[in-house]
Amino acid sequence: MTVTAVRKDPHTLSLTLDAEFDASPERVWQLWSDPRQLERWWGPPTYPATFTKHDLRPGGRVEYHMTGPDGDQPRAYWEVQNVDPPHSLVVRDGFADDDGSPNTEMPTNELRVTIEEVGAGRTRMSIVSTFPSTEAMEQVLAMGMEEGLTEAVGQIDAILAEDG
Amino acid sequence: MQIAPPDFDRMFGALADHTRRDIVRRAIDSEEGVAELASHYPMSFAAVQKHIAILERAGLVTKHRIGRRKVVRTNVDGLRVARRLLDQYEEMWRGRIDRMTQLVNEYTREEDR
Numbered sequence: 001m002t003v004t005a006v007r008k009d010p011h012t013l014s015l016t017l018d019a020e021f022d023a024s025p026e027r028v029w030q031l032w033s034d035p036r037q038l039e040r041w042w043g044p045p046t047y048p049a050t051f052t053k054h055d056l057r058p059g060g061r062v063e064y065h066m067t068g069p070d071g072d073q074p075r076a077y078w079e080v081q082n083v084d085p086p087h088s089l090v091v092r093d094g095f096a097d098d099d100g101s102p103n104t105e106m107p108t109n110e111l112r113v114t115i116e117e118v119g120a121g122r123t124r125m126s127i128v129s130t131f132p133s134t135e136a137m138e139q140v141l142a143m144g145m146e147e148g149l150t151e152a153v154g155q156i157d158a159i160l161a162e163d164g
Numbered sequence: 165m166q167i168a169p170p171d172f173d174r175m176f177g178a179l180a181d182h183t184r185r186d187i188v189r190r191a192i193d194s195e196e197g198v199a200e201l202a203s204h205y206p207m208s209f210a211a212v213q214k215h216i217a218i219l220e221r222a223g224l225v226t227k228h229r230i231g232r233r234k235v236v237r238t239n240v241d242g243l244r245v246a247r248r249l250l251d252q253y254e255e256m257w258r259g260r261i262d263r264m265t266q267l268v269n270e271y272t273r274e275e276d277r
Contacts, residue, residue, distance in 0.1 A: 002261055010250060011185055011189045012185070019265075022269075041260050041267055133179060134175070134249055
């Protein structure tokens with residue numbers, strides 16, 4: 001199995017996920033550093049991502065949009081905080097307005113990626129995603145996961161109904 | 165897209181604050197009253213009392229009477245909502261990792277040729 005560990009902390013609203021690949025750290029790094037590869041995995045097939053700007057340097061920006069089944073194209077960006085190829089990347093993922101500028105009314109989520117060799121041609125990638133609020137989590141999920149979200153909201157409604 | 169009933173919005177707002185998240189964490193297994201909880205934070209009793217009131221309105225904590233004391237307890241069901249959202253987020257990342265794996269394997273095969 002590729003995903004080797006998952007830790008979820010509802011208090012700090014963070015998710016940590018470890019995965020291992022039969023490849024070198026350099027190869028795994030390319031998944032992030034090459035926009036053409038990035039857009040093949042960032043969004044699901046039903047909600048693919050298109051990266052229009054990809055400046056992976058500290059202070060640099062990465063811009064992308066998703067394309068939904070109905071043709072809707074929500075825009076988003078990464079603000080690059082830290083880059084150490086092929087070992088680490090820290091970005092702030094946020095939503096953008098139609099003109100591509102950061103939408104400051106929407107929350108951002110921090111993404112920390114660590115890539116390290118674990119021997120025998122295997123590489124471990126660790127992702128830590130931290131949200132400022134559950135609302136932020138919900139908004140990120142809404143982009144590209146509408147079906148899943150509807151389901152989640154259904155479950156939440158059920159929980160609230162039970163509590164009532 | 166209107167997806168959240170009013171109580172849900174309130175819950176999100178309540179959990180958006182660091183101190184309130186910390187109160188929720190403490191009140192899971194501690195049997196502390198408002199004054200005892202307040203002693204953990206570098207702020208006034210009134211400020212902590214206000215935070216607790218916000219959490220109470222959001223349904224995240226409730227006050228229970230134990231003898232002459234009144235203790236604050238976390239409503240664990242409320243926390244389950246955050247937990248479900250994390251579950252959904254995990255699913256999203258699992259999908260991404262699957263696609264990454266596919267991509268890595270695909271390129272490796274091409275290199276082998």
